[in-house]
Amino acid sequence: MRNPFYSEQEAFRLVLVLVLATLAIVLAAAVGPTWLAPVVLALALGAVAIRWARLRMRKLRGLELPVKMAPPHVGPAAERRVLVVANDTLGEDALLGELVRLASTPDTRVLLLAPALISPMSRLTGAVDGLLDQTRARLQSTLDRVGHESALAGEISQAEPLEAIEDVFATFSPDEVIISTRWEHAASGLQPQLASLVRERFAVPVRHLVFEPGTAAQEPDGETDARYRHDVGEAAARRFGLRALASAGIGAAVLMSMAALIQSGERQEARAASQAAAERAAAAPPVATQVSLSVIPEYKRGPEGEKHDAFTVTEFTVRVGRPQTLRIDNTDSVPHSITAPAAGVNIVLMPGVHTYTLIVRRAGTFLWFCTFQCDEWAMQHPGYMSGYITAS
Amino acid sequence: MLSTESAAQTQAAAQTQAISLKPQPWRWSHPRVLVEHPNEATGLEIASGLRFAGYAVGICPGPHGRRQCPLTGPAGCAPAHDADLIVCSLGYEHETARAVLHELRTRFPEKTLLVETPSDMDAGLHELLDGCHQLPAPASPEQIVAAVRNLSGHVAEEGNADA
Numbered sequence: 001m002r003n004p005f006y007s008e009q010e011a012f013r014l015v016l017v018l019v020l021a022t023l024a025i026v027l028a029a030a031v032g033p034t035w036l037a038p039v040v041l042a043l044a045l046g047a048v049a050i051r052w053a054r055l056r057m058r059k060l061r062g063l064e065l066p067v068k069m070a071p072p073h074v075g076p077a078a079e080r081r082v083l084v085v086a087n088d089t090l091g092e093d094a095l096l097g098e099l100v101r102l103a104s105t106p107d108t109r110v111l112l113l114a115p116a117l118i119s120p121m122s123r124l125t126g127a128v129d130g131l132l133d134q135t136r137a138r139l140q141s142t143l144d145r146v147g148h149e150s151a152l153a154g155e156i157s158q159a160e161p162l163e164a165i166e167d168v169f170a171t172f173s174p175d176e177v178i179i180s181t182r183w184e185h186a187a188s189g190l191q192p193q194l195a196s197l198v199r200e201r202f203a204v205p206v207r208h209l210v211f212e213p214g215t216a217a218q219e220p221d222g223e224t225d226a227r228y229r230h231d232v233g234e235a236a237a238r239r240f241g242l243r244a245l246a247s248a249g250i251g252a253a254v255l256m257s258m259a260a261l262i263q264s265g266e267r268q269e270a271r272a273a274s275q276a277a278a279e280r281a282a283a284a285p286p287v288a289t290q291v292s293l294s295v296i297p298e299y300k301r302g303p304e305g306e307k308h309d310a311f312t313v314t315e316f317t318v319r320v321g322r323p324q325t326l327r328i329d330n331t332d333s334v335p336h337s338i339t340a341p342a343a344g345v346n347i348v349l350m351p352g353v354h355t356y357t358l359i360v361r362r363a364g365t366f367l368w369f370c371t372f373q374c375d376e377w378a379m380q381h382p383g384y385m386s387g388y389i390t391a392s
Numbered sequence: 393m394l395s396t397e398s399a400a401q402t403q404a405a406a407q408t409q410a411i412s413l414k415p416q417p418w419r420w421s422h423p424r425v426l427v428e429h430p431n432e433a434t435g436l437e438i439a440s441g442l443r444f445a446g447y448a449v450g451i452c453p454g455p456h457g458r459r460q461c462p463l464t465g466p467a468g469c470a471p472a473h474d475a476d477l478i479v480c481s482l483g484y485e486h487e488t489a490r491a492v493l494h495e496l497r498t499r500f501p502e503k504t505l506l507v508e509t510p511s512d513m514d515a516g517l518h519e520l521l522d523g524c525h526q527l528p529a530p531a532s533p534e535q536i537v538a539a540v541r542n543l544s545g546h547v548a549e550e551g552n553a554d555a
Contacts, residue, residue, distance in 0.1 A: 067471045068451045071420040073443045170419070175440065203439040203451045 017048070034262055042255050049251070053244050070203035074173040078107045083174035085113045085165060085198075088182065088189030090138045092211040095180055096145055103148035111172050112154045114139045115161040117188065132156065161194055162201070169202065177206045192220070196229040280392075287317050290325040295349060297332050300384055302377065309375035314387025320363050329353045332374070340368035340389055360391035418474045420448035425540055426475035428452045428482050428492070434533065438479065441537035445544075450475065454482040454492060461488070463495045472496065472503075477543060479536055481508040481529070484517055493520055506539055 021044035029037035075081065082102050089095050102110045116135040118128055139154045146152055157164035168174065179195040195208035208225070209217040220228065293313035300310035309332070318324045330336060330349045338347045338358070343366035347356045360366070369386040370379050378384035418424055425447045429435035435451040442449045450471045455461040463469040472478060478496060482489035484507070496505060497520065507521055508529045527539050 066453075067426075067469075068439075069418065069420075069449070069471075070439060070443055071448050072446045077444055175443070203436065203449050204443075205436055205440075 021048075034266060035259065038255070038258050038262065045251070049244075049248070053240075066200045068199075068201060068203035071169060071173045073175060075109070076107075080105075080108045080176070081172060081174045082108060082110045082176045082178060083113060083165070083168055083172060084110060084178045084180060085115070085161065085190065085194070086180035087114050087117055087135065087138075088186060089180045089211040090114065090142045092180075092213065094211050094215065094217045095209070096142065098178070098209065098217055099142070099146045099152065100148070103146060103151040108151060110148075110152045111168065111174065112139065112142065112152065113164060113168055114154065114156045115164045115190070116156055116158050117161070117190070118158055128158065132158065161190060162197055165198055166201075174204060176204055177202065179206065179208050180211055181208070182212060183210050193228045193232040195220075196225065196232050200229075287319055287322075287324070290327060291316065292327040292329075294329040294331055295336050297375075300378075302381075302384070308378040308381075308384050310378060310384040311387065314383050316358060316368075316387070316389045318358060318360050318389065318391050320391050321359070321361060324358045326356045326358050327353070328356060334372060334374070336370045336372050336374060336385070338368050339371045340366040342366045343368070343389055343391065345389065346371075358389070360389060363391050365390045418448065418450070418471065422448075423476045423544065424448045424450070424474065425477045425479060426450045426452060426471050427479045427536075428454050429479070430454050430456060430482060434481075437533040438481075438536050441533050442540060445537055445541055447540070455488045461492050461495075463499070464491050468499065472500065475503070477504045477506065477540060479506045479508070479540065480524075481531070481536070483510070483529075484513075484520075485510055490517065490520065497524075504543055506536070506543065508536070 021040075024040050025037055025044065028040040073081075084095075084099065084102070086095060099110065099112065102108055114135050116128075116131050118131050122128055122131060135156050139156055143149075143152060143154045155168070157167070159167065165177070177198055179190070179198060181190045181192040181194065183192065185191045185193070192208070192210070195206055199206040208220055210220060211217055291313060293311055295309070295311055297309045298307040299312070300308055302308050316324070316326075326338075326347070328349050330351045330353075333351055335351065336349045338345060338349065338356075340346075343360045343362070343364070345358065345360065345366070345368065347358065349356070366389045367382070367386065368389055375385055379386060382388060423446070425442050427435055427438050427442070427449060429438060429451065430453050432451075432453065435453065439449040439451050452469075452471065455464070461469070463472055478500075480493055480496065482492060484490055484493060493505075493507065496503065505524045507524045507526050508531050509517070509521060509526045510529050513521070525539070525543060527535065531539070
């Protein structure tokens, strides 16, 4: 496996960034609101993507130093190995002439590589066999016309031209590379910019020969070569830019979907909570906004047959924290009270008709009683001068 | 010889497509020589000689124009890191080239360096070159290849130890 880093510092920096980003995400998930963790994750991913894109663009535009590489020479010391790369120019007489010249040179071995130039669309649709057959037929025809079987071999490749050349370096180890193209790139042919790419990558002499029908081989001058090199960088950067934009769009769509999912989850939770509250409220006993009652001496007969002082209403139902109005007619000549210490309630009822407010701050059922000296038996028996307050 | 067996070609193609083109250097085994030379044609000549002598080679033109040498930055230089021997021919009358050499000495104190040295060296360069193998400039590609071969026993031992 290839190490993707240029230095230990670079690897260490990545590990540090990953650790910090993970910590930030975990922290956001642990203590922040639900939306914070995805936002931190998105920011971390965005920062990594931007850094990577900037490095890639710089590389594609050729701002990094090119280090060319080549494997050791393979074969006898006197032998010279030449790799010729061609596709759409395979039938050109000038190329055949060049191949004959090379193959007939003593101690020279020639490998003719024909990349099949399979487009991504063809790979996707599986239309590969036709292109391979065409390339194979063209290559075979060229080899037959050149002859020199002992010095000349042919190979086709399904890989991208540059990858195919890199693979040939691993097996054939050429001492020189010749790239054969037209002046301008045709859909079914090799790009003239390929020579620049090969030259930048491999530490062997690279010749770019241009073949047009009926003409001799020509080599691009420095200006044309510079244009090709510029085109390579710009085209690659443009392609990369488009891909990066598409990826950013997909990433944004995924993040928005995540945010929408989280939000809809939160909304669903809130809806469920409010529904549960509504159900609880529906299940609770009804609460009147105002209750009218009286305190009447010797109003209600007790079990022993005697009449006792009593409230006409002794059971109160309230909502926690919500005030309830009590309109009380105290028909006695002395004050009475509704006192429930556990509920924090103490309402003194003066003689006459008055309005009072009953508020209970916590849920539960609380006993209340009258604290003013009146009917002693009635004060101790709920339903008379005592009762219950239920708060929910 | 043209292989016409489609299955074999498909397999070979699948293998080639799996190969990444990431700029990871030195896909080839030891011994590896990195040649730092500002002239492309001369660099290729030296590389060719070294390849025929059995070395995997890398050619770096060194810092020029707006390009900063990664070796002098925080990123470092993987080709230099993984090379068994480095031929330094950047012309050390220039400060930028000296900075590269200084980084090489600092970062890879054990690495074998063959430095093409100018005839009139100042004290600073003398100090910088202490412990390096030196070759008077201008050295021909043949002289450089011969010098590398002379050092190759040392290099091969290091390469085998690393491999």
